[in-house]
Amino acid sequence: AIQMTQSPSSLSASVGDRVTITCRASQGIRNDLGWYQQKPGKAPKLLIYAASNLQSGVPSRFSGSGSGTDFTLTISSLQPEDFATYYCLQDYNYPLTFGGGTKVEIK
Amino acid sequence: EVQLVESGGVVVQPGGSLRLSCAVSGFTFDDYAMHWVRQAPGKGLEWVSLISWDGNGTYYADSVKGRFTISRDNTKNSLYLQMNSLRAEDTALYYCAKETTRFGESGYFDYWGQGTLVTVSS
Numbered sequence: 001a002i003q004m005t006q007s008p009s010s011l012s013a014s015v016g017d018r019v020t021i022t023c024r025a026s027q028g029i030r031n032d033l034g035w036y037q038q039k040p041g042k043a044p045k046l047l048i049y050a051a052s053n054l055q056s057g058v059p060s061r062f063s064g065s066g067s068g069t070d071f072t073l074t075i076s077s078l079q080p081e082d083f084a085t086y087y088c089l090q091d092y093n094y095p096l097t098f099g100g101g102t103k104v105e106i107k
Numbered sequence: 108e109v110q111l112v113e114s115g116g117v118v119v120q121p122g123g124s125l126r127l128s129c130a131v132s133g134f135t136f137d138d139y140a141m142h143w144v145r146q147a148p149g150k151g152l153e154w155v156s157l158i159s160w161d162g163n164g165t166y167y168a169d170s171v172k173g174r175f176t177i178s179r180d181n182t183k184n185s186l187y188l189q190m191n192s193l194r195a196e197d198t199a200l201y202y203c204a205k206e207t208t209r210f211g212e213s214g215y216f217d218y219w220g221q222g223t224l225v226t227v228s229s
Contacts, residue, residue, distance in 0.1 A: 001169060034215050036152070043202055043219035044144075044152065055217070087152050091214020094166040096142075096154040 006099030012107040019075040021102045023088035032092035035073045039084045109133035116223030129186040129203030137181035140206040145199035193227045
């Protein structure tokens, strides 16, 4: 199975900060990667699909980039509602595999 | 409004069996593949299984292959997960999730249920 390594596992940031989360695949996965946001006690929410496509209804401060093995999720200006845990998910092949998650906390 | 409602989660002994259900509404169920995803308490997400829109294709995580079976009843707008030979490490909140792509298997999930908790303990 493809291993997805996310970094950092957690970070502290302030409202207005630019935040970058990375995800590395153990082998090339083209652009077959999505990003999800999960808040405590809630189901995950799809933010980005196919590495760089913004899901309908998601604010434009979220963006994704990358191809092959290295991917990035960027929040251009962190808002209070963005404090959450973020996961990448590769859909290049089965079994689908998630990264370990990045918890974004308030500084 | 799209709704996915899981049920069937209980406390079960190691080695036991359980069937989870996911009742859906608000979209044409038999046009979309469906997934199960789980989350152990305080841990990250783990994809569990996929079933294609017509039920003819299924995939599983290595950790559940041979023990879990995914199925669907398009006449009842329902998804199922039969779980056998349960282990302590299967303890988790189990979510059902809808594929984004009609008649496809993109691996992206646009709607999720709220989950049903399975606890495997003696």
